[in-house]
Amino acid sequence: MTLLNCDMGESFGLYRIGDDAGLMPLIDVANVACGFHASDYNHMRSTVQLAKKHGVKVGAHPSLPDLQGFGRREMKIGREEMTNCIIYQIGALKGFLQAEGMELNHIKPHGSLYGMAARMEDIAHAICDAADIFKVPLFGMVGTLHETIYQARGHEFVSEFYADLEYNDAGGLIITREHAPTDEGKAAAACIRAMNEGKVTSIGGVEVTVRADTICVHSDTPNAVSLARAVRDAISPLNATR
Numbered sequence: 619m620t621l622l623n624c625d626m627g628e629s630f631g632l633y634r635i636g637d638d639a640g641l642m643p644l645i646d647v648a649n650v651a652c653g654f655h656a657s658d659y660n661h662m663r664s665t666v667q668l669a670k671k672h673g674v675k676v677g678a679h680p681s682l683p684d685l686q687g688f689g690r691r692e693m694k695i696g697r698e699e700m701t702n703c704i705i706y707q708i709g710a711l712k713g714f715l716q717a718e719g720m721e722l723n724h725i726k727p728h729g730s731l732y733g734m735a736a737r738m739e740d741i742a743h744a745i746c747d748a749a750d751i752f753k754v755p756l757f758g759m760v761g762t763l764h765e766t767i768y769q770a771r772g773h774e775f776v777s778e779f780y781a782d783l784e785y786n787d788a789g790g791l792i793i794t795r796e797h798a799p800t801d802e803g804k805a806a807a808a809c810i811r812a813m814n815e816g817k818v819t820s821i822g823g824v825e826v827t828v829r830a831d832t833i834c835v836h837s838d839t840p841n842a843v844s845l846a847r848a849v850r851d852a853i854s855p856l857n858a859t860r
Contacts, residue, residue: 620830620831620833621647621831622645622832622833622835622846623646623647623778623834623835624648624834624835624836624846625649625726625728626648626650626651627657627661627662628657630658630661635837635838636836636838637842638665639668641846642671643672644843644846644850646674646675646832647723647724647832648669649678649679649726649728650665650676651665651679652679652680652707652708653710654681654684654685654703655681655682655685655687655688656688656689663717666714666718667718669720676711676723677722677723677725677726677757678711678752679727680704680708680731681707681728681729684730688795689730689731690794690795691730692734700740700741701748704748708725712752724757725745725748725749725752725755732758733793735763735764736763736790737762737790739767742763742768743767743771746771746773749768750771754774756768756773757777758775758778759790759791762790776832777829777832778830778833779809779829779833780833780834781806781833782797782836782839782842782845785819785820786822787826789827792821797839797840798839799840802841809833810852810856812828813830835849
């Protein structure tokens with residue numbers, strides 16, 4: 619079964635990003651921001667409570683310490699410091715989960731940290747060093763260090779497909795500072811193809827290998843709610859036959 623996940627809980631103070639209340643009933647798994655690229659203690663708690671209300675599982679979405687850049691700018695950080703940075707963030711979210719009687723479901727690095735872990739061994743190992751403590755699955759992408767290093771380190775690997783991001787010719791994600799609206803019909807069709815064929819067409823027309831154990835929608839995509847609904851409607855019949 620392919621689950622629908624969403625990067626969310628990304629508001630900060632009085633600033634609001636994404637319609638978490640509209641998205642939560644449509645998803646299976648929430649990747650909750652842990653304060654370093656977005657969110658704060660109030661939004662972390664309220665997002666966890668919203669997920670509990672809708673029976674949605676919660677994973678940690680730790681980031682580079684880049685609040686101003688929304689975690690979408692690369693930084694030079696060594697393995698030990700990166701591990702500590704990740705443990706700090708996940709520990710905070712785990713406290714809020716414990717307060718609501720919930721368990722941590724998984725870990726999914728955010729933004730540039732996710733991209734760095736896909737191709738930089740020290741960063742991928744830092745993710746695993748933190749996961750050694752929390753002992754939950756790691757979300758990532760096939761054909762990258764996510765798949766090879768996470769599994770070599772003994773961690774359960776859950777492969778993602780992205781409904782609202784383009785893929786480059788090498789199979790990597792094209793991560794932009796701001797997400798544009800996504801064509802819902804095309805996204806839904808791409809998700810079905812990813813599930814059935816394990817392929818997606820890159821921005822340069824290359825057929826890239828993917829695997830959709832779970833499909834991601836970003837809460838800061840302008841039409842995120844309608845996109846999530848379109849993707850859920852598209853993949854539900856497939857899930858029912860598997």
